[in-house]
Amino acid sequence: MQNSIALVVATRNKGKTSEIRELLKDFPIEIKNLDDFGPIPQVEEDGDTFDENAYKKASFTARILGYPALADDSGLLVDALDGAPGVYSARYAGENATDEERYAKILQEIKGKTNRKAAFECVISIAVPTGPALTYEARCEGVIAEQPSGSNGFGYDPIFYYPELKKTFAELTQEEKNSVSHRGKAFREVQEEFDKILIWIRQNMPVQEKFICSED
Numbered sequence: 001m002q003n004s005i006a007l008v009v010a011t012r013n014k015g016k017t018s019e020i021r022e023l024l025k026d027f028p029i030e031i032k033n034l035d036d037f038g039p040i041p042q043v044e045e046d047g048d049t050f051d052e053n054a055y056k057k058a059s060f061t062a063r064i065l066g067y068p069a070l071a072d073d074s075g076l077l078v079d080a081l082d083g084a085p086g087v088y089s090a091r092y093a094g095e096n097a098t099d100e101e102r103y104a105k106i107l108q109e110i111k112g113k114t115n116r117k118a119a120f121e122c123v124i125s126i127a128v129p130t131g132p133a134l135t136y137e138a139r140c141e142g143v144i145a146e147q148p149s150g151s152n153g154f155g156y157d158p159i160f161y162y163p164e165l166k167k168t169f170a171e172l173t174q175e176e177k178n179s180v181s182h183r184g185k186a187f188r189e190v191q192e193e194f195d196k197i198l199i200w201i202r203q204n205m206p207v208q209e210k211f212i213c214s215e216d
């Protein structure tokens with residue numbers, strides 16, 4: 001391959017990885033997963049916002065591996081729960097809970113409430129090892145279903161009902177979900193800027209990488 005740089009997708013979530021790989025399929029440099037490397041310490045996602053956590057994951061990974069890295073921090077915000085679980089979405093029923101336990105907790109907590117509006121939010125951070133980063137974000141509105149339905153996707157998808165398509169996210173194919181989801185929307189902007197992002201990465205990579213890249 002002519003380019004020796006690659007972009008590492010810095011997530012340990014298999015569902016996200018699959019969606020992101022599809023959304024990045026036309027990105028003009030090699031895409032690597034964390035699995036392509038040896039064991040890497042886990043970053044603590046202790047920021048107060050999706051922005052902070054996305055940047056922490058992307059910049060930490062970039063620094064440790066010496067490659068540009070892309071991270072996604074996302075979560076579910078339920079109106080009747082004052083925006084919870086929000087940035088705590090991944091830990092909402094305890095560190096080792098399953099997806100089922102997490103969404104069961106939400107269904108339990110909003111039982112009887114008339115306002116079932118909710119939204120998914122997603123922040124994407126693309127960072128280089130020296131620290132600078134680009135940020136993209138998006139939101140997708142829906143309602144919390146009365147009961148879980150569907151087996152596609154991951155996380156809270158079985159309880160996130162998307163009125164426009166009259167289905168939960170777990171009843172959509174990955175392609176359908178990507179066409180409307182918070183992650184899909186954020187990546188639409190990334191896609192529009194593929195060329196710009198590539199130039200930015202090249203300009204911001206440490207000197208020896210830049211040197212290796214310019215083979216002409």
Ligand SMILES: O=c1nc[nH]c2c1ncn2[C@H]1C[C@H](O)[C@@H](COP(=O)(O)OP(=O)(O)OP(=O)(O)O)O1
Binds near residue numbers: 072074153
């Ligand atoms: O499209 C989605 N469909 C369903 N659930 C979703 C979605 N997007 C985020 N979510 C939930 C999953 C997790 O409970 C939390 C994200 O937490 P977040 O820290 O960003 O991801 P994670 O810990 O699963 O993987 P990682 O940090 O390695 O990327 O929100």
Ligand SMILES: [Mg+2]
Binds near residue numbers: 045090
């Ligand atoms: Mg996480």
